[in-house]
Amino acid sequence: MSYEEDILQNLPSSLLDFHPVPLVKRDVVKVQGKFFFLGEKKFFLKGVSYGPFSPATHGAPFPERQVVEKDFGLIAELGANCLRTYHIPPDWLLDLAAAYGLRMLIGIPWAQHVCFLDSPSLQQEIRQAIAHGVKACRSHPAAFAYVVGNEIPPDIVRWYGPERIRAFVKELMAVAKESDPEALVSYANYPCTEYLNINFTDFVCFNVYLHREKDFRRYLSRLHNLSDDKPLVLSEFGVDSIREGTEAQAEILSQKLSSSFEMGAAGTVVFSWTDEWFTGGFAVQDWAFGLVDQERLKKPAFQMVQQYYKAVLPPMLPEYPKVSVVVCAYNAERTMDSCLASLKKLNYPNYEVIVVNDGSTDRTLEITQRYDYARLISQENKGLSAARNVGIAAATGEIVAFTDSDCVADPDWLTYLVGKFLSSGVSAVGGPNLPPPEDSLVPACVAVSPGAPVHVLLSDEVAEHIAGCNMAFRREALLEIDGFDPVFHAAGDDVDLCWRLQDKGYIISFSPAALVWHFRRNTVKDYLKQQRGYGKAEALLYFKHPYRFNLLGQPCWSGRIYGDLSAVVLRQPMIYSGVFGQGLFQTLYQSPASLLSYLPLTLEWNVAAAILFVSALLSGHYLWVGGALFVTSFIWCVSGARRAPIEPCFRGVKARLLVAQLIYLGPLVRSIERYRWRTRILTKVVPIKFADY
Incomplete structure (x- = not known):
């Protein structure tokens, strides 16, 4: 038997x-x-x-x-x-x-x-x-x-x-x-x-x-x-x-x-x-x-x-305000079907899906037309921010949620987002975005490399930044600040919006259970292209929010960046609570991230290292100085690669080395593009002309 x-x-x-x-x-x-x-x-x-x-x-x-x-x-x-x-x-x-x-x-x-x-x-x-x-x-x-x-x-x-x-x-x-x-x-x-x-x-x-x-x-x-x-x-x-x-x-x-x-x-x-x-x-x-x-x-x-x-989980909400889910798509045929299929299965009784086809030249339009539950708006290519503003204008819900065409939403995504709105009374809520399992080594390494959209938290419940692929706002708050700035065509729009909301006194909250699966770039070439786009966005952001950047032109965050492998923790948290650290609830005090924690990966550090090394090579003295700077950068990269959550089936020396290379190359490519666009923008500035007296 x-x-x-x-x-x-x-x-x-x-x-x-x-x-x-x-x-x-x-x-x-x-x-x-x-x-x-x-x-x-x-x-x-x-x-x-x-x-x-x-x-x-x-x-x-x-x-x-x-x-x-x-x-x-x-x-x-x-x-x-x-x-x-x-x-x-x-x-x-x-x-x-x-x-x-x-x-x-x-x-x-x-x-x-x-x-x-x-x-x-x-x-x-x-x-x-x-x-x-x-x-x-x-x-x-x-x-x-x-x-x-x-x-x-x-x-x-x-x-x-x-x-x-x-x-x-x-x-x-x-x-x-x-x-x-x-x-x-x-x-x-x-x-x-x-x-x-x-x-x-x-x-x-x-x-x-x-x-x-x-x-x-x-x-x-x-x-x-x-x-x-x-x-x-x-x-x-x-x-x-x-x-x-x-x-x-x-x-x-x-x-x-x-x-x-x-x-x-x-x-x-x-x-x-x-x-x-x-x-x-x-x-x-x-x-x-x-x-x-x-x-x-x-x-x-x-x-x-x-x-x-014995009840249905997650628990029923006290009310279900209407949510307008906006998906902006440009040449998204690889992931569009998965995205819309997941949104159709959301466990939320009162929502609409608006797809803004931003001038796609592939099969994005054809795929979207198969899903008759989604409202489709097609336009010529105007960029991500402009497309999102079109979605806001078409939205009929009191909450407008955004995800990307390369994302798959968890069935309870909206339930957890709206639950946070109702329990906290805030006007903006975001959630995490996780990379789905990959079936080959290179995409698996790219997925865990720094530079992907992440959230930045000021506390366990308050965010400084929420990723554009998983964010929601009360429509009235978006209208008050005139939505997204059309100057941002592919990236940076979410950062700008969060900063402008905070400048207006709004609090941004975070719901860790409201998750979406976000397909990362699956080749090294696409990853570096993405980093160039982020460099351009940082240059544009600098001229709108100069006080939020450090001396090297990099964003200066007050909160903790989740999923960041590029910074090295120079000092471990200290345990203070209770005699001999035996307090019932420990509070860990950790120094905020400083420029020093990621300085060896900056373009400026590596240019200085190259100059010192070449100078020492020509003079025949102090070769170790330039070499020491490069070795420090190498240690930073290896440290980040060791901590990278690579899928178990791909873990090994080859994968760690690839992640280390991306940790090194990503910030350099980003910085070069940032300087290039800052220079381009500055050359277009019209000098002030003073009247002659």
Whole structure:
């Protein structure tokens, strides 16, 4: 008898009363950007923690089988689809979970509260524990993912230093992947050691206990930015019903779940399922975090969590203002079909799509005409800004959203954008743009090289700049500043618009879950052409906003540029909070980016290096001076290339060298074009003529 037949023929009797869908085969949940997907459908993790428990008669640290069966029936009734455990579940428990349609986030315990890096033998035991735990559950339908560590204490982290701990956790992840290459693996961090920056896992897990909604939402924004382009799972949050009361427990959990899913979390795990809790060799009696008590009687929190876990996700918005999506296209036949197909599938009930065909000479018009839901406007080629202004004039929505013809929107893109408008009251909101997976080495390297559209954040929630391929504005704000400046034909229009809005006192917000997939340039030639276009745009911007540029004519940002590989961090963040850095919530103080952090990649630096080197070569003295400057530039490029998130299948020396070359060439090409256009504009300036007296 096959495993699938065995599951179906041996369903527990309690399943006769309702009908969860059993997991009869291993359907691998995959990561795509900031969300999980099961096949083509987005999969939100809706979990509860299960355990730890005292060992039962079967020897495992889980309740007796009949209690587990009752628990799983209630958990399925709750609407949950995941259990987080803190020990390796035995086969019979995995089978029961599969029968109830529950996936398991499996924690693998090891001695993380001792100085484990001092003992090679203990390290080997930990590696073996990870390998054994993964192999024990490998290929089981109920095995969702593995957690290879949970809240390493801050004194241990500070004693060894974050880098050594990071390296060891990364090693444990590799052990888990070797045991099950298809498995998803993570590490459960918490605010005390936020500075660990575990950014190499498949998804980001954070345990967060904050009861005040405002504080929780602010920290959630921070976690989204820390997780960057990966799913964020709140792997623990809960409320003690002894100290807070059962009604307050329900209310606080409601706020946490509402905020989490509204702001784009990929999953949540409520701590915990039951008040029965056993740790350190003792049953805990003075805490009661469970949704049910030790007798499995439901608390008010059960019904409250059930409302969210059984509802449609992301949550319904209180209102759905009309949104006009404007797509400007010029010779976009390569990506136009994918773009319009994605916009047709948006999960938003009140929107229109306006395509402005800006004089395309390829099949862009023909492709667009296949999509009768989109309103098509064709004109002779006038440039990107002029085309966007045509879209604004045609828009009938109170919010105007822009994406590019080489972008594919996430199905919930508009929901998260509009949700941010409604919750913050701002007039401009942007989101991230991520490169889709590439199928060859050169496009994969170009996709992660600096110079692509990025967002710049002043704080975790306020942006200084949002990328033109993923931005939305209240139409009245656009009209107040007369829309986009037509002088910008291909780039720079979004930067100019953001700066003019800020000059008017508007605040620009950022929604990390409102993402689009942005196809990058797929050849080195196209990449360098793009950088030349950005150089021209910077020259035009300089004459409109001179106070926003440094002495070298480069934009001077006040915020943090996300995804930038060209700057080298010269000083690590300092940890100040709490005695010996053990405060509950760490604040990292990092010096703002300075000219020195990217000076070796500037045109001026390299021209000076060339002059010094040639002079030394002619004189026969001090050759090392010019050589040292070039070596410094080389180190900057290699440092950026090492940090580049190249797809695993293309990682290697060849890919790193190509990225290093692009890190070096991009700023040079950009600077040359910037100087060329600044000179051209200055030569057209009409001198002031003074009257003769």
